[in-house]
Amino acid sequence: MSIRPAQELWETALGEIELQVNKPNFRTWFAKTVGLKYDGSEFVIGVPNTFVAEYLELNQRSLIEKTLINTTHSPVELCFQLIQSGQVPAAVPQTNKQKQESPFNPRYTFESFIVGSCNRMAHAASLAAAQNPGKSYNPLYIYAEAGLGKTHLLQAIGHLANLNRRKALYVSGEQFTTDFISSIRNGQTEEFRSRYRDVDLLLLDDVQFIGGKEQTEECLFHTFNDLHNSNRQIVISADSPPKSLPQLAERLRSRFEWGLTIEIEPPDEKTRLELLQLKAEQSGTELNMDTLEYLAQAVKHNIRELEGSLNRVLAYARLLRAAITPDLAARALSDIGSRPVRENSPLRPGNIISAVSQVFQIPTTELLGAARDKDTALARQFAMFILKQQNSASLVEIGQSLGGRSASTVSHACDKIQLELENSTFLRLKMTEVQNHLSQQRLP
Numbered sequence: 001m002s003i004r005p006a007q008e009l010w011e012t013a014l015g016e017i018e019l020q021v022n023k024p025n026f027r028t029w030f031a032k033t034v035g036l037k038y039d040g041s042e043f044v045i046g047v048p049n050t051f052v053a054e055y056l057e058l059n060q061r062s063l064i065e066k067t068l069i070n071t072t073h074s075p076v077e078l079c080f081q082l083i084q085s086g087q088v089p090a091a092v093p094q095t096n097k098q099k100q101e102s103p104f105n106p107r108y109t110f111e112s113f114i115v116g117s118c119n120r121m122a123h124a125a126s127l128a129a130a131q132n133p134g135k136s137y138n139p140l141y142i143y144a145e146a147g148l149g150k151t152h153l154l155q156a157i158g159h160l161a162n163l164n165r166r167k168a169l170y171v172s173g174e175q176f177t178t179d180f181i182s183s184i185r186n187g188q189t190e191e192f193r194s195r196y197r198d199v200d201l202l203l204l205d206d207v208q209f210i211g212g213k214e215q216t217e218e219c220l221f222h223t224f225n226d227l228h229n230s231n232r233q234i235v236i237s238a239d240s241p242p243k244s245l246p247q248l249a250e251r252l253r254s255r256f257e258w259g260l261t262i263e264i265e266p267p268d269e270k271t272r273l274e275l276l277q278l279k280a281e282q283s284g285t286e287l288n289m290d291t292l293e294y295l296a297q298a299v300k301h302n303i304r305e306l307e308g309s310l311n312r313v314l315a316y317a318r319l320l321r322a323a324i325t326p327d328l329a330a331r332a333l334s335d336i337g338s339r340p341v342r343e344n345s346p347l348r349p350g351n352i353i354s355a356v357s358q359v360f361q362i363p364t365t366e367l368l369g370a371a372r373d374k375d376t377a378l379a380r381q382f383a384m385f386i387l388k389q390q391n392s393a394s395l396v397e398i399g400q401s402l403g404g405r406s407a408s409t410v411s412h413a414c415d416k417i418q419l420e421l422e423n424s425t426f427l428r429l430k431m432t433e434v435q436n437h438l439s440q441q442r443l444p
């Protein structure tokens with residue numbers, strides 16, 4: 001039997017893992033990893049530094065192993081290795097080609113989007129925006145809770161517009177902010193300006209991230225006006241409607257309301273069943289109706305989690321070489337599935353703050369209080385960073401759980417710790433200790 005190249009397998013596995021961990025976590029810990037070697041049993045994953053290796057070993061080993069078993073269809077022995085220069089494997093040719101052809105994720109198209117009563121309006125308006133940019137609803141503002149298809153729709157718009165030879169730019173609120181800041185730092189504001197204004201469609205995902213960052217808001221305000229005045233299409237997604245984004249300046253919020261605002265609701269049972277059927281088909285498996293119904297009842301509010309549950313059931317069945325039944329699905333979700341779910345389900349803010357308090361030896365009351373001395377401020381910022389990594393809470397919620405700090409304070413703290421972690425052995429050690437505390441709490 002021929003063995004697929006490690007990088008190709010790892011790219012497939014990463015696609016699955018991306019569904020199971022939150023976005024900041026994926027970007028920080030997985031995005032720079034590569035598949036270095038696979039000989040049929042040992043799988044070597046290349047990591048950019050020891051810090052990432054430690055984190056993955058401690059926190060994500062079980063998820064990675066199960067995903068690789070699912071991908072390779074056989075048991076694997078996992079091993080992490082630092083990437084040496086020149087060691088990065090060539091990208092998988094086909095993926096490379098796809099990437100050159102389209103900057104959009106090939107998994108997220110209108111064809112692969114299941115339409116139900118929960119998302120019919122959002123789907124129709126997105127299609128109209130892609131087919132007739134700037135002509136129908138401008139801006140189109142789509143909001144929903146996590147994992148309900150906002151990114152999928154924005155990417156699908158980009159795909160279709162691209163096919164119609166329109167220039168579409170997809171960017172997350174976080175990326176827009178980073179681009180803006182580095183354009184100022186590097187004196188490249190003109191490049192920034194033309195990158196964002198020389199487009200037919202701007203697709204801005206997770207705009208809530210920009211809230212509270214005054215200069216970035218100002219920049220978005222001018223970009224918005226420029227695009228809107230010249231009838232270019234703007235599509236925005238967020239976790240709540242414009243009026244519920246208190247961190248955002250009023251003039252931006254009111255502009256977001258100029259066009260059409262649509263909510264995607266959690267999927268009804270029929271849509272969940274169709275989704276499961278499609279995803280099972282895509283992985284080459286046919287599921288009986290009883291099992292589909294079981295799964296559709298098990299996860300109701302988040303499509304990413306629904307996909308994650310299906311993947312776990314498929315992996316479990318492959319491992320046992322067993323037929324897929326509701327009973328097997330139940331065992332998969334409570335047995336093999338229980339650890340990854342626990343590992344990746346957000347910890348409560350209280351657990352994280354208490355772990356930081358113990359490791360830094362600073363009482364929780366001081367972390368939540370007004371003390372501004374250097375040690376307390378650092379520990380508090382560290383807690384903010386971990387909350388952002390491990391808990392899907394918003395910046396506002398994180399600020400609230402740490403004594404009522406503002407979202408911009410939290411955002412600044414997270415950026416600072418992220419940067420310092422690259423260079424500070426002290427902080428890396430603290431991170432490992434905090435992770436150890438948190439792993440203890442996650443053990444069954």
Ligand SMILES: Nc1ncnc2c1ncn2[C@@H]1O[C@H](COP(=O)(O)OP(=O)(O)OP(=O)(O)O)[C@@H](O)[C@H]1O
Pocket residue numbers: 019107108112113114115119144145146147148149150151152153275303304307
């Ligand atoms: N209607 C749908 N049809 C098919 N797949 C869907 C649908 N809705 C969501 N998905 C899938 O669910 C997963 C999560 O969707 P997506 O990332 O678009 O959610 P999101 O709303 O952007 O989440 P977040 O707020 O966390 O960024 C993706 O794999 C996506 O393809």
